[in-house]
Amino acid sequence: MTISHPNFGVLDPDRIIIFDTTLRDGEQSPGFSMNLTEKLRMAEALAELGVDVLEAGFPIASPGDFESVDAIARTIKGPVICGLARTGGRDDIARAGEAIRPAERRRIHNFISTSPLHMKYKLRMEPETVLQAVIDGNTLARNYTDDVEWSAEDGSRTDPDFLCRCVEAAIKAGATTINIPDTVGYALPEDIARIFTMLRERVPGAEKVIFSAHNHNDLGLAVANTIAAIRAGVRQVECTINGIGERAGNAALEEIVMAIRTRHDALAWRSAIETPKILRTSKLLSTITGFDVQPNKAIVGRNAFAHESGIHQDGVLKNAATYEIMTPESVGWTKSSLVMGKHSGRAAFRDKLRALGYGEIGDNQLNDAFRRFKDLADRKKVVYDDDLIALVDDEVMRGHDRIRFLSLDVHTGSKAKPRAELELEIDGAAQSAVATGDGPVDATFNAIRDLFAHDAVLRLYSVGAVTEGTDAQARVTVRLEENGKMVDGQGADTDTIVASARAYVHALNKLLVKRARTAPEALSA
Numbered sequence: 393m394t395i396s397h398p399n400f401g402v403l404d405p406d407r408i409i410i411f412d413t414t415l416r417d418g419e420q421s422p423g424f425s426m427n428l429t430e431k432l433r434m435a436e437a438l439a440e441l442g443v444d445v446l447e448a449g450f451p452i453a454s455p456g457d458f459e460s461v462d463a464i465a466r467t468i469k470g471p472v473i474c475g476l477a478r479t480g481g482r483d484d485i486a487r488a489g490e491a492i493r494p495a496e497r498r499r500i501h502n503f504i505s506t507s508p509l510h511m512k513y514k515l516r517m518e519p520e521t522v523l524q525a526v527i528d529g530n531t532l533a534r535n536y537t538d539d540v541e542w543s544a545e546d547g548s549r550t551d552p553d554f555l556c557r558c559v560e561a562a563i564k565a566g567a568t569t570i571n572i573p574d575t576v577g578y579a580l581p582e583d584i585a586r587i588f589t590m591l592r593e594r595v596p597g598a599e600k601v602i603f604s605a606h607n608h609n610d611l612g613l614a615v616a617n618t619i620a621a622i623r624a625g626v627r628q629v630e631c632t633i634n635g636i637g638e639r640a641g642n643a644a645l646e647e648i649v650m651a652i653r654t655r656h657d658a659l660a661w662r663s664a665i666e667t668p669k670i671l672r673t674s675k676l677l678s679t680i681t682g683f684d685v686q687p688n689k690a691i692v693g694r695n696a697f698a699h700e701s702g703i704h705q706d707g708v709l710k711n712a713a714t715y716e717i718m719t720p721e722s723v724g725w726t727k728s729s730l731v732m733g734k735h736s737g738r739a740a741f742r743d744k745l746r747a748l749g750y751g752e753i754g755d756n757q758l759n760d761a762f763r764r765f766k767d768l769a770d771r772k773k774v775v776y777d778d779d780l781i782a783l784v785d786d787e788v789m790r791g792h793d794r795i796r797f798l799s800l801d802v803h804t805g806s807k808a809k810p811r812a813e814l815e816l817e818i819d820g821a822a823q824s825a826v827a828t829g830d831g832p833v834d835a836t837f838n839a840i841r842d843l844f845a846h847d848a849v850l851r852l853y854s855v856g857a858v859t860e861g862t863d864a865q866a867r868v869t870v871r872l873e874e875n876g877k878m879v880d881g882q883g884a885d886t887d888t889i890v891a892s893a894r895a896y897v898h899a900l901n902k903l904l905v906k907r908a909r910t911a912p913e914a915l916s917a
Contacts, residue, residue, distance in 0.1 A: 395602060395627075397568055398538035399472050399497045400444075403602065408652065408661045409628040410645065411604060412443040414677065415464075416450060416476055417642055418632040421681075422878050425905045427793070430680045431460045432467065437673045438633075439470045442664045443645075445628070446471040447501060451491035452484045456905070458491050465495035472497040472539065479504035479529035479542065489536030500533040501571075503543035506550040506558050519554055526558050530565035540567045543606065547572035548579040548587065555587070556594050563597040569628060570601050574617055577610025577640060581620035588624035604628035607643045609635060614643035619651060622661060633677045634685050634692065646670045646691040646723065654718050671724030672748075679785045682869060682880035682898065691723055732780065734769035738762055748781060771886050772863045782858045782865055782884035793901040794819055795844060797883075797894050804832040814839035814893065832889050840896055848872040848903055853892070858884055868895040877906045 395403045403409075415431055415438075418424065426434065431449075438446055448464040449457045465473045473495035475488035479502045492498040504515070504525055511517055517525075526542065533540040542562040544550055550558075559570050572587055579587075584605065592598045605621035605628070607614040618629050635644030649665045656662075674692040678684050687695040697720040720726070732744055741762050745753060753761070761784045768783055769775050796817040804810040812835035815824040825842040829835030837850070852871035857864040866888040870881045879902035883894025 395600065397602060399499065403627060405627075406661050407627065408622060408663045409444045409602065409604075410442070410649070410663050410665055411445040411447065411474075411606075411628050411630040412438050412471075412632065412645060413447040413606075413630055413642065414438065414632040414636065414645075415460075416447040417606075417630075417638065418636040418677075419449075420638050421636050421641070421683075422638075424636065424681045424683065425879055425902045426460075426680055427901070427905050428456070428460050428463060432463060434677065434680060435464045435468045437669075437676050439468050440666070441669045441673050442666045443471050444664060445474050445499060447474040447476060447630075448492075450476040451487045452477065452481065458487060461488075461491040462494065465492050465498065469496065472499050474499040474501050474541070477502045477529075477533070480525035481529075482532060485529060485532050485536070489533070492537070497539070498537050499539040499541055499569075500537055501541040501543065502529050502533055503545050503571075503573075504529070505545040506555060507546035508551065509549065510546045523554075523558060523561055526561045527565045530562050530567045534566035538568070541569035541571055541604065542567040543571040543573055543604075545573060546575045548574040548583060549576070552587075552590060556591065559591055559595045560597065563595070563601055568601055569604050570598075571604035571606050571628075571630065573606035573630075574608055574614075575606075577608035577614065579607070579617055580611075580613065581616050584617045584620045585624040588621055588626055592625050602627050604630060605643075606630035608637065609640040609642060612640070614641070615647045615651065618643045618648055619659065622652075622659065634674055634683075634689070636677070636681070636683070644690070646674065650691055650718060650723065653722075667722055668724045675781065679781065679882070682882040682895075682902070684869075696720075697725055732765070732769070732775045734766065736765075736769070741765060744780065745784060748777060748784075750784065768865070768886065772865075774859075774861070776859045778858050779865055782867060785884075793897075794904055795897050795900055797890075797897050798822060800836060800890050800893050802832045802836065802889050804835075810835040812836040812839045812889075814843065816840070816843050816897065818844060833892050836889055836893050837896055840893065840900070844900060846874065846900065846903070848874040848900070851878065852880070855888060855891075866891040868892045870895040870899045872896075872899045872903055874903055874907075877903070879903045879906055 397403055448461040451458040451461045461475050473492050475492045477484035477488040488500050511522055530540055530542055544558055603626045605618050605626045607617040629648055631645040631648055632642045633645055635641040649663050652659045652661055671692055685693050687693050764783045798815040798817055801813040809828050810832045811828050813826050823843050825839045827835050827838035827842055829838045851873045854869040856867045858867050865884045865886050867884045868891040872879055879899050881895045881899025883891045883898055885891040
């Protein structure tokens with residue numbers, strides 16, 4: 393039987409709806425946070441990638457979350473813009489409805505826990521009270537939009553009979569999409585298949601709604617469970633770029649999409665994702681969050697298409713299909729090109745940034761980025777695409793930060809105590825400080841603390857290279873923790889100490905965003 397949906401019309405039975413929650417569930421990852429500018433740029437990239445539903449955030453969580461969902465709803469065209477709300481929270485649903493109102497296509501996604509464990513200890517609610525909340529919440533959500541999704545949090549550990557009752561109630565109350573999350577990554581593929589098969593067979597009205605899967609990766613099974621759900625009749629999958637998310641993360645969008653595309657013989661479905669844009673979107677997220685994917689990450693890891701074994705190399709040279717089940721180009725990989733140098737002009741620089749996916753950049757940001765490019769070109773023999781991405785992101789992505797790096801002069805050696813002379817711009821005003829330390833990095837960080845006092849503790853300091861060679865830019869990662877909240881910052885420069893300062897300042901700015909965000913309490917009776 394065909395399904396008619398408010399935002400998708402009559403759904404093609406071969407179509408898989410891609411519901412991206414990078415900006416909501418993904419941003420809840422420890423250490424991850426995005427300001428408004430970063431969220432808008434990520435949302436634009438996701439729209440260009442072709443996601444069908446973009447979960448923009450949790451509007452009730454903070455004024456900043458509401459502002460970001462509202463801004464995305466006003467500016468992003470193409471995907472359905474979705475806001476999250478607690479099922480029993482009337483204010484949640486009203487806030488979500490208000491935030492998504494400007495969107496051309498909009499959805500409210502409401503949720504409540506249904507497992508015995510969650511109802512007893514988290515909600516402290518009786519099952520019948522939860523069931524009534526499902527009815528009331530979805531009825532209220534329909535006052536704001538015809539597209540309503542309901543989720544049974546911890547659905548994979550919910551009593552089957554009670555889950556059927558809740559799903560039936562949600563459908564009768566107006567939900568058009570039913571999501572059964574494996575919230576803690578507990579299920580096996582056969583569990584997921586059994587749950588969705590049961591719901592589709594037992595629940596009245598199940599044939600009129602779209603079923604959705606949202607799988608976490610605690611046992612490393614999120615993508616496998618998602619594939620099992622599709623085979624059991626699910627037509628929407630909830631996922632994130634790079635698989636980011638709470639704890640071990642969510643099902644990775646790129647892995648699901650490429651599994652469907654590569655194994656179309658066994659998975660006869662399709663998505664609207666423009667796969668050559670996958671890598672660019674992945675790298676953008678890594679830049680914004682300060683978290684690189686591991687080298688052996690499927691699809692987007694730097695070793696995903698690397699071959700070191702002599703036997704493998706010989707096979708690939710003769711026929712790439714011997715060891716590559718998809719082409720690198722199909723997901724956006726290309727060889728690094730040497731196209732920019734110290735004689736390149738502003739127009740060529742702007743065109744190159746467009747090709748790298750930056751879109752239109754303001755004149756002031758472009759001027760700052762071009763100045764840094766020229767300085768880099770004078771110091772490096774070869775300027776690669778990755779070099780440009782690293783330096784431009786410092787200027788373009790962080791142009792609205794409260795704290796900005798201006799300059800650093802370090803004096804160090806084996807005979808003198810390291811000394812750092814640092815200048816920062818804080819809330820628009822230039823300030824300077826001089827500090828000493830056990831080493832040049834310690835002295836620099838002490839100077840930052842003198843200029844911007846804070847109680848954050850340094851938990852990680854890591855240095856890597858952007859490209860190859862002794863003149864390569866250093867990419868530094870700094871992790872700060874304050875009151876249980878962690879953030880990662882990144883900075884790049886041919887001078888490792890300058891890169892360290894930029895990374896620490898980036899982390900501080902993320903910490904300021906994190907301070908303003910407070911997750912709502914668990915819904916209680």
